[in-house]
Amino acid sequence: MPEKKIRAVIVDDEELARQMLREMLAAHPEIEIAAECANGFEAVKAVTELKPDLLFLDIQMPKLDGFEVLELIGTGRATVFVTAFDEYALRAFDAHAVDYLLKPFNAARFETALQRAKERLGEKSSHPLPAPTELATSARAPKQYLERVVVKDGTRVTIIPVAKLDYAEAQDDYVAINSGGKIHLKQQTISSLEAALDPTRFLRIHRSYIVNLEKVAKIEPYTKDSYIVILTNEVQLPVSRSGHTRLRALLDQKTQP
Amino acid sequence: MHPLFARLRNLGLYLLAWIAPAAILAYLLKASGGMAWSEALVLSFPLCLIYASDCLAAWYPCKVTPLEQSGFSRLVLTHLTAAALMSLVWVGIAKALAFALERWAGFSGLSQRLSSSFALLWTTGVLLYILSVTFHYILLAEQATREAQARAIEARVLARDAELKALRAQVNPHFLFNCLHSISALTSSDSARAREMCILLADFLRATLRLGGKETITLEEELALIRGYLAIEKVRFGARLQMEEEVQNEATSLLIPPLLLQPLVENAIRHGIANLPEGGIIRLGAHCREQSVAIEVENSFDPESPSSMKTGVGLENIRQRLHARYAEQANIVVSSNDGRFLVKLHLPAQLSSAVIPAGAGGEAERAVEGPAVASRVTTS
Numbered sequence: 001m002p003e004k005k006i007r008a009v010i011v012d013d014e015e016l017a018r019q020m021l022r023e024m025l026a027a028h029p030e031i032e033i034a035a036e037c038a039n040g041f042e043a044v045k046a047v048t049e050l051k052p053d054l055l056f057l058d059i060q061m062p063k064l065d066g067f068e069v070l071e072l073i074g075t076g077r078a079t080v081f082v083t084a085f086d087e088y089a090l091r092a093f094d095a096h097a098v099d100y101l102l103k104p105f106n107a108a109r110f111e112t113a114l115q116r117a118k119e120r121l122g123e124k125s126s127h128p129l130p131a132p133t134e135l136a137t138s139a140r141a142p143k144q145y146l147e148r149v150v151v152k153d154g155t156r157v158t159i160i161p162v163a164k165l166d167y168a169e170a171q172d173d174y175v176a177i178n179s180g181g182k183i184h185l186k187q188q189t190i191s192s193l194e195a196a197l198d199p200t201r202f203l204r205i206h207r208s209y210i211v212n213l214e215k216v217a218k219i220e221p222y223t224k225d226s227y228i229v230i231l232t233n234e235v236q237l238p239v240s241r242s243g244h245t246r247l248r249a250l251l252d253q254k255t256q257p
Numbered sequence: 258m259h260p261l262f263a264r265l266r267n268l269g270l271y272l273l274a275w276i277a278p279a280a281i282l283a284y285l286l287k288a289s290g291g292m293a294w295s296e297a298l299v300l301s302f303p304l305c306l307i308y309a310s311d312c313l314a315a316w317y318p319c320k321v322t323p324l325e326q327s328g329f330s331r332l333v334l335t336h337l338t339a340a341a342l343m344s345l346v347w348v349g350i351a352k353a354l355a356f357a358l359e360r361w362a363g364f365s366g367l368s369q370r371l372s373s374s375f376a377l378l379w380t381t382g383v384l385l386y387i388l389s390v391t392f393h394y395i396l397l398a399e400q401a402t403r404e405a406q407a408r409a410i411e412a413r414v415l416a417r418d419a420e421l422k423a424l425r426a427q428v429n430p431h432f433l434f435n436c437l438h439s440i441s442a443l444t445s446s447d448s449a450r451a452r453e454m455c456i457l458l459a460d461f462l463r464a465t466l467r468l469g470g471k472e473t474i475t476l477e478e479e480l481a482l483i484r485g486y487l488a489i490e491k492v493r494f495g496a497r498l499q500m501e502e503e504v505q506n507e508a509t510s511l512l513i514p515p516l517l518l519q520p521l522v523e524n525a526i527r528h529g530i531a532n533l534p535e536g537g538i539i540r541l542g543a544h545c546r547e548q549s550v551a552i553e554v555e556n557s558f559d560p561e562s563p564s565s566m567k568t569g570v571g572l573e574n575i576r577q578r579l580h581a582r583y584a585e586q587a588n589i590v591v592s593s594n595d596g597r598f599l600v601k602l603h604l605p606a607q608l609s610s611a612v613i614p615a616g617a618g619g620e621a622e623r624a625v626e627g628p629a630v631a632s633r634v635t636t637s
Contacts, residue, residue, distance in 0.1 A: 062531065104440075
């Protein structure tokens with residue numbers, strides 16, 4: 001019976017590291033290398049287009065790091081991290097990695113990782129995995145907040161530094177990220193985005209809105225006990241009553257250090 | 258507490274010094290009040306002993322009105338008021354003493370004779386108090402100098418500590434892991450290159466250990482170390498890593514602290530080249546100025562990468578090392594624009610012959626082997 005091949009993508013910015021994986025995979029005819037990528041952008045594109053079953057992913061790479069790649073492409077496959085840094089191991093397993101290969105590794109260690117990946121692929125359908133962005137949030141090191149937000153539209157990836165994020169609005173299963181007049185949709189809940197952002201710079205002013213405090217121009221009363229904020233680009237956003245209390249407290253803190 | 262009480266010897270010296278004013282006072286009392294020598298002496302010595310201890314109180318006003326920070330009028334007002342009051346009390350004590358001596362020691366008419374010298378006694382008291390103020394200011398200044406010296410020594414010890422710590426953390430373990438992984442990848446595909454890389458790595462590590470233990474090395478030695486380091490990284494990064502050198506010949510024999518530039522080059526790779534898919538150029542420059550040397554490490558970087566901003570710790574280390582060694586004579590300037598990151602160092606130009614002091618012969622000898630090892634790095 002001709003078994004369907006497992007399709008793999010190798011992502012590493014070093015040619016020698018890719019070559020080593022290629023060699024080790026050559027001993028496994030059941031695995032086919034669908035693509036090799038040298039940076040995060042290429043990886044997102046290749047995975048989106050080729051939909052591989054197995055991903056070998058380096059962490060420190062140009063453009064997008066391994067975790068950002070994973071956040072954008074989701075968890076619909078078995079991912080094996082390959083890196084020289086052992087301090088990311090916990091985060092990697094939090095992100096539901098199948099295995100974590102520390103460079104340098106030998107053939108036996110590689111076989112173990114491959115075995116685990118095959119087991120994961122076999123049980124794939126029975127365990128629905130959590131949404132990728134929630135994973136990225138839980139995999140973030142404590143006290144470390146987002147420095148940039150990555151958004152994928154088809155195979156196009158946009159990187160938004162958080163300083164340029166004006167506000168975010170909840171829209172069903174998505175958040176609309178507003179930055180410099182442009183809107184980027186990202187599949188994520190507004191609560192998980194809130195948790196990932198630095199609370200001294202960003203505030204949830206309303207059930208549906210997170211605002212960048214640096215962009216707030218003024219706060220004005222709207223009805224008897226509700227308020228609106230006006231941003232520097234003249235956008236007006238509603239503020240809930242509890243949001244107003246928190247906003248006042250934060251802004252007072254900032255003006256009198 | 259008053260510093261004189263800290264050592265009994267100093268207190269003794271202080272009291273001894275008061276014999277002179279006591280003798281002068283006795284003479285003045287004799288001359289102006291018409292006292293006998295015995296009367297003048299029996300009055301002046303106890304009076305001066307009392308005043309000597311009174312004048313120690315000047316310590317406190319001196320401390321709260323430091324010379325450099327207090328205005329002239331405040332100084333004059335504080336100390337003159339204190340002097341007038343202290344002296345007035347003193348005259349009162351003199352009066353009581355004279356009265357007691359007259360009553361119980363048979364110096365009849367002593368208070369009478371003293372009363373004609375009240376003005377003189379008061380003036381002497383004021384002058385003595387001001388003398389004491391001067392003495393206390395000198396004491397305070399000396400204490401400040403000693404404290405400053407202690408602080409300077411402490412700062413040096415701290416700086417030395419920081420430098421040692423920096424050197425120990427020099428070889429980044431991840432560099433080693435990545436390097437070993439490359440070697441491991443090469444063993445099957447190109448064993449000759451794998452062996453070559455082992456040797457490059459061994460040479461680099463040996464040079465790090467050898468140079469790291471020295472006080473100073475020549476710029477050429479440091480450059481050779483960097484070339485060895487880049488040769489290894491070149492195996493990993495391939496065509497992505499390019500290197501340019503613009504080093505003036507005169508600059509190569511100048512002395513610098515060991516492993517000063519290698520961390521900068523390592524940063525240039527980690528935070529610059531490694532984040533660029535197409536790679537980039539690292540430019541190393543060194544130019545002699547009149548009394549100093551300007552060294553530049555410049556690299557391409559991706560302004561959007563978060564890792565580009567995390568260069569702080571390594572640079573801070575270098576800043577501290579430079580400050581500990583050269584104080585204000587050296588500086589480090591960091592700038593970035595248009596995708597280029599530039600670190601500029603200025604240090605005093607030290608020449609090998611000028612700085613090797615007596616007793617450093619062994620070091621000089623070892624320094625001579627440097628370039629030989631270095632050339633092996635580049636040719637092997």
